[in-house]
Amino acid sequence: MTGCDCAGTARSRRRVLGGIAAVAAGGLAGCLGDDGDDEPEPTQPIALGDGATCDVCGMVIEEHFGPAGQLYFADGEPADRDGPARFDSIVELATYLEERTRRGWELRAAFVTDYSSVDYDLEERNGTTYVSSHVEASAFADATDCSYVVDSAVEGAMGPDYVPFSREADAAAFADEHGGDVRSWDGL
Structure with a gap:
């Protein structure tokens, strides 16, 4: 046994x-x-090509001049799709962020075109100077780390815009050449 x-x-x-x-x-x-x-999923900038439209004005981002931006919010906002809120203007991005923050939305990450990292062009049309748009994912930097040229003679998709640079010296040089003031993210 x-x-x-x-x-x-x-x-x-x-x-x-x-x-x-x-x-x-x-x-x-x-x-x-x-x-x-409890840590949220990491966020990364995405490309804003392939017909991506601005969440404020509805324009196709890649078809227009100027800096673009993206905002990721907690709780999956905007709820109508995966990914960030998208913008063809940093002025529109800042206005949208302010309105959503008042509604209680929590910002997780913000990305803007980094003119320190791209070869940008300036184009004059009918007496107005425009800065080129860059919508590839690699063209974006953390918006909170950038310096912005405000009130310059250079415009974006929706007219006067904030032109972001990851290097403050680049922003200062741009402002010296094209007018405007250099501000931080919190100064917008």
């Missing part, structure tokens, strides 16, 4: 059942979108 190690079998069953319960809880948390970590 063989001896039964009932205590060892019970421990093994408990381990197996405990493991199954842990896997089930992890799977359920994944389905519910809670991985047990």
Whole structure:
């Protein structure tokens, strides 16, 4: 007759059942979108090509001059799609952000065209100078780290705009050449 190690079998069953319960809880948390970590998913800038439109004016972003921007909010806003709110003007982005903040939306990340990192062109049309648009993901930088030229003679998609630079010296040089003042993100 063989001896039964009932205590060892019970421990093994408990381990197996405990493991199954842990896997089930992890799977359920994944389905519910809670991985047990309160940190939000990381956000990255996306390309604003392929017909992406501005959430304020509805214009196709890549078809117009000037800096573009993106805003990611907590709680999946804007709720009508995945990804950030999109803009063809930093002035529109700033206005939209201010309005949404008053409604209680929480900003997770903001990205703007970084004119320190792109080869931009200036084009004159009918006496107005415009700065080129750049909508590829690599053209964007963290908006909160940029310096902005405000009230310059250079315009964007919707007229006078804020022209962002990741290097303050680039913003100062742009303002020296084209007028305007240099401000931080908080100064907008």
